Structure formats: C-alpha cells, structure tokens
Amino acid sequence: MAKSDAPPPRRQSIGAKRNPETAEAIRAAALEILHSEGYAGFSVEKVAKRARAGKPTIYRWWPSRAALLLDVYHLQKSGIEYPVTDDIEDDLVMYLQSLFAHWLDGPSGDIFRSIMAEAQVESSAREVFLEYVSTRRERLAEMLAAPRSGKKLAIEATRIADLTISYAWMRLLTQTLDVPEKDIRLSVRCILAGAQTSI
Amino acid sequence: MAKSDAPPPRRQSIGAKRNPETAEAIRAAALEILHSEGYAGFSVEKVAKRARAGKPTIYRWWPSRAALLLDVYHLQKSGIEYPVTDDIEDDLVMYLQSLFAHWLDGPSGDIFRSIMAEAQVESSAREVFLEYVSTRRERLAEMLAAPRSGKKLAIEATRIADLTISYAWMRLLTQTLDVPEKDIRLSVRCILAGAQTSI
Amino acid sequence: MAKSDAPPPRRQSIGAKRNPETAEAIRAAALEILHSEGYAGFSVEKVAKRARAGKPTIYRWWPSRAALLLDVYHLQKSGIEYPVTDDIEDDLVMYLQSLFAHWLDGPSGDIFRSIMAEAQVESSAREVFLEYVSTRRERLAEMLAAPRSGKKLAIEATRIADLTISYAWMRLLTQTLDVPEKDIRLSVRCILAGAQTSI
Amino acid sequence: MAKSDAPPPRRQSIGAKRNPETAEAIRAAALEILHSEGYAGFSVEKVAKRARAGKPTIYRWWPSRAALLLDVYHLQKSGIEYPVTDDIEDDLVMYLQSLFAHWLDGPSGDIFRSIMAEAQVESSAREVFLEYVSTRRERLAEMLAAPRSGKKLAIEATRIADLTISYAWMRLLTQTLDVPEKDIRLSVRCILAGAQTSI
DNA sequence: ACCTAAGCGAGACGGTACGTCTCGTCTTGCG
DNA sequence: CGCAAGACGAGACGTACCGTCTCGCTTAGGT
Numbered sequence: 001m002a003k004s005d006a007p008p009p010r011r012q013s014i015g016a017k018r019n020p021e022t023a024e025a026i027r028a029a030a031l032e033i034l035h036s037e038g039y040a041g042f043s044v045e046k047v048a049k050r051a052r053a054g055k056p057t058i059y060r061w062w063p064s065r066a067a068l069l070l071d072v073y074h075l076q077k078s079g080i081e082y083p084v085t086d087d088i089e090d091d092l093v094m095y096l097q098s099l100f101a102h103w104l105d106g107p108s109g110d111i112f113r114s115i116m117a118e119a120q121v122e123s124s125a126r127e128v129f130l131e132y133v134s135t136r137r138e139r140l141a142e143m144l145a146a147p148r149s150g151k152k153l154a155i156e157a158t159r160i161a162d163l164t165i166s167y168a169w170m171r172l173l174t175q176t177l178d179v180p181e182k183d184i185r186l187s188v189r190c191i192l193a194g195a196q197t198s199i
Numbered sequence: 200m201a202k203s204d205a206p207p208p209r210r211q212s213i214g215a216k217r218n219p220e221t222a223e224a225i226r227a228a229a230l231e232i233l234h235s236e237g238y239a240g241f242s243v244e245k246v247a248k249r250a251r252a253g254k255p256t257i258y259r260w261w262p263s264r265a266a267l268l269l270d271v272y273h274l275q276k277s278g279i280e281y282p283v284t285d286d287i288e289d290d291l292v293m294y295l296q297s298l299f300a301h302w303l304d305g306p307s308g309d310i311f312r313s314i315m316a317e318a319q320v321e322s323s324a325r326e327v328f329l330e331y332v333s334t335r336r337e338r339l340a341e342m343l344a345a346p347r348s349g350k351k352l353a354i355e356a357t358r359i360a361d362l363t364i365s366y367a368w369m370r371l372l373t374q375t376l377d378v379p380e381k382d383i384r385l386s387v388r389c390i391l392a393g394a395q396t397s398i
Numbered sequence: 399m400a401k402s403d404a405p406p407p408r409r410q411s412i413g414a415k416r417n418p419e420t421a422e423a424i425r426a427a428a429l430e431i432l433h434s435e436g437y438a439g440f441s442v443e444k445v446a447k448r449a450r451a452g453k454p455t456i457y458r459w460w461p462s463r464a465a466l467l468l469d470v471y472h473l474q475k476s477g478i479e480y481p482v483t484d485d486i487e488d489d490l491v492m493y494l495q496s497l498f499a500h501w502l503d504g505p506s507g508d509i510f511r512s513i514m515a516e517a518q519v520e521s522s523a524r525e526v527f528l529e530y531v532s533t534r535r536e537r538l539a540e541m542l543a544a545p546r547s548g549k550k551l552a553i554e555a556t557r558i559a560d561l562t563i564s565y566a567w568m569r570l571l572t573q574t575l576d577v578p579e580k581d582i583r584l585s586v587r588c589i590l591a592g593a594q595t596s597i
Numbered sequence: 598m599a600k601s602d603a604p605p606p607r608r609q610s611i612g613a614k615r616n617p618e619t620a621e622a623i624r625a626a627a628l629e630i631l632h633s634e635g636y637a638g639f640s641v642e643k644v645a646k647r648a649r650a651g652k653p654t655i656y657r658w659w660p661s662r663a664a665l666l667l668d669v670y671h672l673q674k675s676g677i678e679y680p681v682t683d684d685i686e687d688d689l690v691m692y693l694q695s696l697f698a699h700w701l702d703g704p705s706g707d708i709f710r711s712i713m714a715e716a717q718v719e720s721s722a723r724e725v726f727l728e729y730v731s732t733r734r735e736r737l738a739e740m741l742a743a744p745r746s747g748k749k750l751a752i753e754a755t756r757i758a759d760l761t762i763s764y765a766w767m768r769l770l771t772q773t774l775d776v777p778e779k780d781i782r783l784s785v786r787c788i789l790a791g792a793q794t795s796i
Numbered sequence: 797a798c799c800t801a802a803g804c805g806a807g808a809c810g811g812t813a814c815g816t817c818t819c820g821t822c823t824t825g826c827g
Numbered sequence: 828c829g830c831a832a833g834a835c836g837a838g839a840c841g842t843a844c845c846g847t848c849t850c851g852c853t854t855a856g857g858t
Contacts, residue, residue, distance in 0.1 A: 015824030016833040040320045043813055054836045059815065113319045116372065120316035121239045133373055159386060166365035173315060173368070174329055190358060193392040214855035215802035242844060253805045258846065410827060410830060417829070438718045441818060452831045457820065514770065515714035519637040524772075531771055557784060564767035565760060571713060572727060588756060591790040612850030613807040642839055651810045656841065 025051040035107030039114035066122040076108040082143040224250040234306040238313035265324025275307035281342040423449040433505030437512035464523040480541040636711035663722025673705035679740040
C-alpha cells in the first residue's frame, strides 16, 4: 500500500480534451484525504490543493462534492471475497472478517460512511447508495444460497443476507470494527441458528 | 400536536437560572427546521433566528449541533414501548413495529438519520451518538433479559439487542421501513432461533 | 452604422500567415461587447466566443487585454468635428455637443472610460492614453486659435482647450453627458469670459 | 513614514457592535497594499489576510471593494483646506495647490484614480463614487459662495465648482499635477473671469 | 434594599469552504 | 503553420455557517 506522499508536479492541458492524469490525481488526492482526515476533513478545496489542481477543474468534471465522493467510492468497491465452503458459518465469519479488515485497513470504510452521510444531504448521493446496497445484498444472498453438501437453508437467503449486512453496518457506524473472531462467530451463529436444518 | 407557526415573542432572563421557555423554543425551532428543510438545511444560525434566541444560549446548553439534534430526537422518541410479555418474540416484533411506525410517522426517522450523518462529521457528535446508542442498547437488552415464565435466553441479551438494532437501522437507512408484520416476525424469529431454550 | 449582429461563421487558417478576417472579427466583437456591456463585461473569453475565435489567436496578436482595448479604441477615434465660425462660443458649444452625442451614441465613450480604467492596471495602457490625450488637446487648441474676424484670444488657446477637455471628461466620468445645450453654453461662456477681447 | 509591518494580533468581537480596531486594521491593510502594489494588486482577499480579518467582516461593513477603496481615500484626504479670504481667486488657487500637493505626496492620488477605475467596472462602485463626488462638489460650491467683502459671484457657484473639479481631475489623470502656481492661477483666473462682478 | 451572579438577546469576530468567474498558457487535431 | 476549441493551474469573487467573544439588559437570591 505504498502511497506517494510527494507533492504531485504541475500538470498542464493536453489540448481540448480531458487530461486523464489530472482526473487520476484528483481522485487519488480525494482518496488520501478521506483516509487520513475522514469525511469531516474532506473539502473540494483541500482536494484541489493536494492534487495541485484548480478548483474549477474539479467542478468541470464532478458537478458536486457528492459526485466526487461517489466516484472515489466506486474505485474502492472491490477486493471482498465471498467464500463458499461446506460450512456456511465459517463462510459468513470469513466474509465478515475480510470485510471488517478491508474497512479498517484502507479508506473504504471511511468512504462508505461518508457516502451514507452525504446521502442525507444530497439526494443524488442517496440514489447511488441505495443502488449499491441492493447489489451487495444480492451478491451475498447468492453466496449463502450456494449448494453445500448435506445442508440447506431453511429460510430465504436474502433474510440472512440482510441481517448480516445490518450487523456489519452497525459495527461500522459505531466504530467497533475491531472485533475478535469469537464475537463475530457468536453473532453469526445466532443469525444462522434457526436457519439451518440437517437433511 | 399544535405547532406554533407564529414568530415567538422575545424572552428574557428569568434570573440566574435556565429559562425553560427558551429551551423549549429552541427545541421546537430545531424540530420545525428539520421537518421542513431536512438535515441539509439545518444550521444553528437558523435555529437561533427562528427561536428568537442568541447563539450562545444554544451553545450554553447544547455543546454542539449534534447534541441539539439528539435532544430533538429524544423529544420525538417518547412513544416507544418496551413490552414485556411471556412471549419474547412477540415483544421484539411489537417493539420493532412501534419503532418503525414512529420513524415513518413523524420527523424522528429523519432526525435519527441526521444524527448518524453528523456523527461522521463531528467527533463530539460521534461520542454523543455512541453513548446514546449504548443506552438504547442496554435498555433493549434489559427488556430482553426480563424474566419470562418458563424460558430464559441462552446467550447474552446484548447480542440479541445488537442484532435487533442493526436490523432496524438497516431498514431506516435503506428507506424500507414499510415492512409487513410477517416480515418483521420472520427476521425476529431468525435472530431468536438459537437464543432460546426451554427450561 | 450597420453592424452585423449575426454570429460570424467559423473561419479557419488560410495557411501560414495571419488571417485578416479573423483579426477584424475579433476587433468587431470586442467593440460590440464594450458597447453593450461596457468595460465591466469585457473579457477576452467573451470576445473569443463572440468572434468565434480561439483565445490563443487573440493572445498571439494582442499581447494583453489592454492592447486589444487600445486597438479597438484607435478604430473609433474619428468623426468629431472641429467647427470654425466667427463665433468661438458657438464653435465650442457645437464641439462639445457633437462630442457628447458621439460618446452617448456609440461605444466610444465607454471605450474611453475603459482605457482610463485599464490605464490604472496596465502601464502600457497609460502611455497610449496620455499620448492620445495630447493629440486631442493640440487639435482642439488649433481650432480655438483659428483666426476669427474681429476677435482674438487674449490667452493661450491650450489653456482653454485644457479646461474644455477637463469639463468634457468630468461629464463623461460622472455619467452626466445628457446636458441641455443651455448648460453647455453657460459653462463654455464661463471658460471663455476672461479669454476674449475685442480688437 | 514609519509603517508597522508587523502582522497584527488576532482581535475578537467586543460585543454586538463594531470593533473599531478591526475597522482600523482593515483600512490600514488596504492602504498598505494600495501603496505597495497599486490598484492592480488590490484584492479583498489580500486585505483580509494582511489585516488578519475574515472576509465576511470586510463585506459586513464595506458593501464592495469600491466602498473600501473610498473609505481608505477618506482617511488620507483629511488635510485639504477650503480657505475663505476676501480674494476668491487666491482661495481657489490655494485649494488646488493643497489638493495637488496632497495627491502628489502620499498615495491618495493613486487611490482616487483607483476609485475612478473601479467605478467604471462596478455599478455599485459608480454609485458610491458619484455620491462622494457630489458631496465634494457641494462643499467646494459652499466655499465659493461664502460672502466676501465687496464682491459676489455673478453665476452659480456649482458651475465654478464643476469647472474647478474638472480641471483638477484632468491634471490627476494626465499625471501633470506638478504645476507651477502661476499656471494654476492663470487657469483659475480664466474660470473666474466671467463669474465676478464688482458691486 | 442593595449587590452580585447568571441567563438572555443580539450580533460582531476570525475562519473555512462553498461554487463561479476570468486570467493567460498550453496542446490537440483539422485544414 | 494558422486556427478553433477548450482544458489547465491559479486565485479572487461574494455568501453561508461555524463556534467564540463581549456587550447591556433583566431578574433572583444572598446579605
């Protein structure tokens, strides 16, 4: 995760079209600020300064703060695994552990919280947030519904997915992501308890 | 629910102690602004102007924007019941139903979302938010741990409380509070499934 | 004075040399903008857009805003009469009236004020401004010194010219060019009163 | 001309009323910037930074750049006399001499030219400028209309005032303030020639 | 019956950030 | 190589709130 902390060099126009280097520098600067100072310290002005870009250049391509936030967030929404083994409990625990680690490690947790906050202020942010949530939920439900030897879910996978996602969000929002595996497992067991039947 | 839309008269000191009328006017003004303009349009300055109060008066009693926000939420939150019958499932379903109805009916759902947003921006807000959440959690855990004839919880009540609260927040944040009782019951049953044992 | 208000067509390079049509279109656009929006609304960007020209094309031929302004101003400094009849008072009144009308009618008054403003920002503008003023002054002094039957000026013509020009500028700068002939005549009479002697 | 170049300390509110120290610091900063960088380098942002004041504080009391400029000019303008002796010609000569000396000595000449430039750019500045000019004109007319033994003006004092002011502006704008007293006297005599009658 | 102490309204203050504007430079791709 | 087009870094514009401060007024409670 080597981040270049050096001040970026001055870039210039490459003609009557968008300079991808500039766009990249702006996204990177936004990301770094969100990571180091959080949503509270995020401002277009700081992004511009850190990226060595003019404010109008940012507003030319991202119509608002929220748009920039959403763009940066899209960059980051990768890397989470959806494991499928024979033990569904293990799978869920592993999923949550990697998710929490992902949120804790990099800026993605902060970004996700930022999006949630921004969604309260800007309605455009809300739409994208809801749409993203829905795809995540479906993906997780898929994982849960995957066939496993000798067992099957007694209730809908989406319900389990909802409860799992709810639990993860709560941990994120209450800043309690640093949970020992035992605790995660107990909560997962609780969610799954009534949902499994042996064949 | 008579709301005074008239501009409040100027109040003055009633001596070396807090003027409850002032406090009330401030809370009311904050509520009205949140209701009519949402979190996006909420500012201490507007509250002061509408309540015909000085800004320092607000900051004297509420250390931050978030504290005021939370206080206003409390005003609205009065009607939530923590039922204790012999059936813990019924209790939880009833609790969630009344909570969802409360969030949907008035401005309290919006207010709670506002608080969550504010908690991402201001660390002081985060503390207040976390502390509030913790009391709610304990209160709910208490309800769950109440002695019921013939049954007791096999695991910690706080874990069940966490999962319940998580579920409620998720519904709030995804704007899906309008859930039929059957769905709530299924989710509650899922949470409680592994948590109960007969004596 | 028919000015084309239609948007000029797109021009292109005519090879490795300056396109005079382009230069003309730029001058014309600058003139129209100064006339319709005044110095306040004058910007190289607007000129480029109206002339359907690129900004660099403007900067290639006019090193600065001021240079363009001065060029445009040179285009306009014509058309004023310097009448010589037997009555010097009538002459001066007529001169001022036509000058005021000229300033009010077309863009030249605005341009003159613009040059004065620009001269405060750019020293190059100042030089040209001063040089222009000096030629105007000499031309007016010439008119005043022209032989008239039976009378001659008792003092230097340049002094009268200075006072006349001063009066005109003041009217221009205070936006009070719409003066009835009677007022002009009274002021002129005042200036001339001590300057004439019968033979 | 010892000017304090030290950065001013942070000031604070002194209650619900204007802090004169702040006003003074802002005026002083504006003056210094105008002196060192001229009108071209003048900006509200720089003034705020140098005065250690917030931009809104400046805009609270001076509705526009021009208003600040004019205020600063006032600071400098204090030393102009409106003499009233028995000889109106001497009075006007003395007035112009002291005015020219004042414009030449310090920054006030430059400031006044800046104001004239600003008035061409911003309509609000124009109003302020015109209003200021009108008071100066009246003040001068008053001086001219003052009763003097044995003589009275045959025409309106305001006309004489206008011509005098016009002359002074012209000298300022053409950078020819360094005029020998004889020249001033001749011009003044010219203006006054037809305006006086013995009793 | 004074006197201190605190609450209160009002609003100015130093700041930060907003989103917009124009400047003068730069590069592209067409002709 | 000229030209239209327009992106770019820079930085000022004027506005909205932030949270802190000081004022002058009002009332209550202690002496």
